[in-house]
Amino acid sequence: MTKLLNRESLALVAPKLAELTQNVLFNDIWQRDALSPRERSLITLAALTALGRVQQLPWHVQFAQQNGLTREEMVEAFTHLAFYTGWPAAVSALECLEEEQR
Structure with missing residues (x-):
């Protein structure tokens, strides 16, 4: 299996994707109350x-x-x-x- 990108390594490879992942996915979507x-x-x-x-x-x-x-x-x-x-x-x-x- 290939090595997984974690948040830090994703930021090195694709900084904008890492930013969107953190801000939109984890700080918004995952925080919704429903x-x-x-x-x-x-x-x-x-x-x-x-x-x-x-x-x-x-x-x-x-x-x-x-x-x-x-x-x-x-x-x-x-x-x-x-x-x-x-x-x-x-x-x-x-x-x-x-x-x-x-």
């Missing part, structure tokens, strides 16, 4: 799984844990997603979850 950070994390994990964006999943798995999702809840979500996004997408997501446990 959904909790926990709910937003669950939605994000589902979207990344459905789209096959496994490179982004490890960071979001950690973030989901910070937002209150348990490992068991994420396993259950990925299992549920197997029937809606396909087996390969769900298994790839579970593999990312296992990488975070090592």
Whole structure:
């Protein structure tokens, strides 16, 4: 798997994208009251799984844990997603979850 860009390395590669990510996504969208950070994390994990964006999943798995999702809840979500996004997408997501446990 390729090395993930974190906030600092993203800022070096694409400063404007890093700025927009911080200001619009994390300081605005993630702060809105209609959904909790926990709910937003669950939605994000589902979207990344459905789209096959496994490179982004490890960071979001950690973030989901910070937002209150348990490992068991994420396993259950990925299992549920197997029937809606396909087996390969769900298994790839579970593999990312296992990488975070090592």
